[in-house]
Amino acid sequence: MKRKAAIWIMILAWPALVTFARAQASARPVQTTEQSALPSAGNADKNLQEYIELLRSDIRQRKAEVMAQMMQLSAADAAKFWPIYNQYDSELNKLSDLRVANIEEYSRTYTEMTNDKADELIRKALAYHKQRSELIAKYYDRVKEQLGAITAARFIQVEDQLLLIIDLQIDSSLPIVGQSS
Numbered sequence: 001m002k003r004k005a006a007i008w009i010m011i012l013a014w015p016a017l018v019t020f021a022r023a024q025a026s027a028r029p030v031q032t033t034e035q036s037a038l039p040s041a042g043n044a045d046k047n048l049q050e051y052i053e054l055l056r057s058d059i060r061q062r063k064a065e066v067m068a069q070m071m072q073l074s075a076a077d078a079a080k081f082w083p084i085y086n087q088y089d090s091e092l093n094k095l096s097d098l099r100v101a102n103i104e105e106y107s108r109t110y111t112e113m114t115n116d117k118a119d120e121l122i123r124k125a126l127a128y129h130k131q132r133s134e135l136i137a138k139y140y141d142r143v144k145e146q147l148g149a150i151t152a153a154r155f156i157q158v159e160d161q162l163l164l165i166i167d168l169q170i171d172s173s174l175p176i177v178g179q180s181s
Contacts (some may be wrong), residue, residue: 060089063162070158071151080146081155088139095135099128103174110175118177136160 064085073081102124109117136156144152 060093064089066162067155067158071154073151077147077151081143081151084139084142084146085155088135088142091135092132095128095131098124098131102128103170106174110177113177132163 067085068078071078071081102121105124106121109121136159140152140156143155
C-alpha cells in the first residue's frame, strides 16, 4: 500500500514540474529586434533551453521509476523490456520536440491569432497526437513480441496514464484561443 502511495505521489508531483517548466518558458519576454541583437538575449535563451532539458531529464527519470514500479518485471523480463522502453522513450522525446515547438509558436502568436494560424497550430497538434499513437502502437508490438500481450498491455496502460497526466497538465496551462486570460 505504501508503495502505491509513493507511486501516486511521484505521479502527482510530476505535473508540478511540468507546470514550473512551462511557467519558466512562458515568462520569457517577447524580444524586439534591438533586444535580440544583445548578447544577453542569446544567453537567456540558451539558459532556458538548458533548464528545460534538465527538467525534461528529471521528468523522464521519474517516469521511468513509475514505470518500473508498475511493470513489476522479473530480472529476465526487465533485461528484455528496458532496452525497448529506452528506444521508445528516445523516439517519444524527439517527437515531443514537435509539440514543444508548436506550443512555443502558440505562445508567440496567441495575442494576434488568425483563423489560418489557429488552423495550422491545431493541425500540427493533431499530427503530433497521431504520430504519438502510432509510436505507442509500434512499441506495443515490440514489447508483445518479447514479453507477451499481458506485459505489453500493462506497459501501454501505464504509459497511457502517465501521458494523460502530462497532457492534462500542459493543456490546462494554455489559454483557450480567443479568450482573454
